[in-house]
Amino acid sequence: MHILSTIERTLISILISLLLLIGIKKDSRWKEWVYEKVYSEHLPFLEIGKWYQNLFGTTFPFSKYIDTKPVFQETLTYQSKEPYLDGVKLKVEDTYPVPVLETGLVIFVGEKEGYGNVVIVEQLDGLDCWYGNLTQVDVKLYDYIEAGTLLGISKQYLYLVYKEEGEIIPYEKYPF
Numbered sequence: 001m002h003i004l005s006t007i008e009r010t011l012i013s014i015l016i017s018l019l020l021l022i023g024i025k026k027d028s029r030w031k032e033w034v035y036e037k038v039y040s041e042h043l044p045f046l047e048i049g050k051w052y053q054n055l056f057g058t059t060f061p062f063s064k065y066i067d068t069k070p071v072f073q074e075t076l077t078y079q080s081k082e083p084y085l086d087g088v089k090l091k092v093e094d095t096y097p098v099p100v101l102e103t104g105l106v107i108f109v110g111e112k113e114g115y116g117n118v119v120i121v122e123q124l125d126g127l128d129c130w131y132g133n134l135t136q137v138d139v140k141l142y143d144y145i146e147a148g149t150l151l152g153i154s155k156q157y158l159y160l161v162y163k164e165e166g167e168i169i170p171y172e173k174y175p176f
Contacts, residue, residue: 047126074099074148078158085114087130087161088171098131098151098158106143115159119151127169132159 023030076099078090092098100121107128108120115132119139122128136153139145162169 074150076101083171084159085161086168087132087159090158090160092154092156092158094156095135096154096158098134098154100145100147100149100151101129102127103146104129104144106139106141106145109137109139109141115161117152118159121145121151126164127174128163130159130161130163132161133157 020030020034024034025031074097076090078092080091081088083089102121102123102125104121104123106119107122108118110118112118112130112132115130117134117137118130118132119134119137120128120130131151131154133154133156134152135155138150138152145151160171162171162174
């Protein structure tokens with residue numbers, strides 16, 4: 001397979017962006033479709049990223065020059081678990097630093113009824129993992145985060161919910 005140069009990848013990215021923007025500007029149906037997909041439905045950003053990477057190579061041509069290592073690299077520990085609403089409630093220590101369970105993209109940060117402050121991570125495997133009852137959040141919307149990195153702080157309980165294409169997945173299927 002032909003590897004595209006940095007300039008070629010950049011030009012293709014610009015061309016795709018311009019075509020989308022022109023389409024949105026010229027036809028209100030495009031604008032409505034994009035708005036619906038991005039803001040109302042679930043747009044699979046990671047799948048789009050994987051498609052782009054398979055077709056054109058990495059989106060960040062200078063990533064091979066950046067050497068980053070996570071400072072916080074932990075696994076999830078808890079004292080007990082019990083079913084809670086659509087997922088599971090884990091008893092954790094007071095002011096517990098919550099690690100990300102799987103690598104993914106932050107697609108939501110905010111309040112959800114019954115779960116308090118929530119971060120939703122679209123994992124590389126396509127599942128959405130909700131982390132609820134966070135008193136402090138250390139990530140932002142659309143951050144790409146790796147497994148084991150610090151997501152935020154939870155107090156006494158951490159709520160987890162797994163969803164795939166909007167459907168709830170029983171938490172027992174996924175070890176944590």
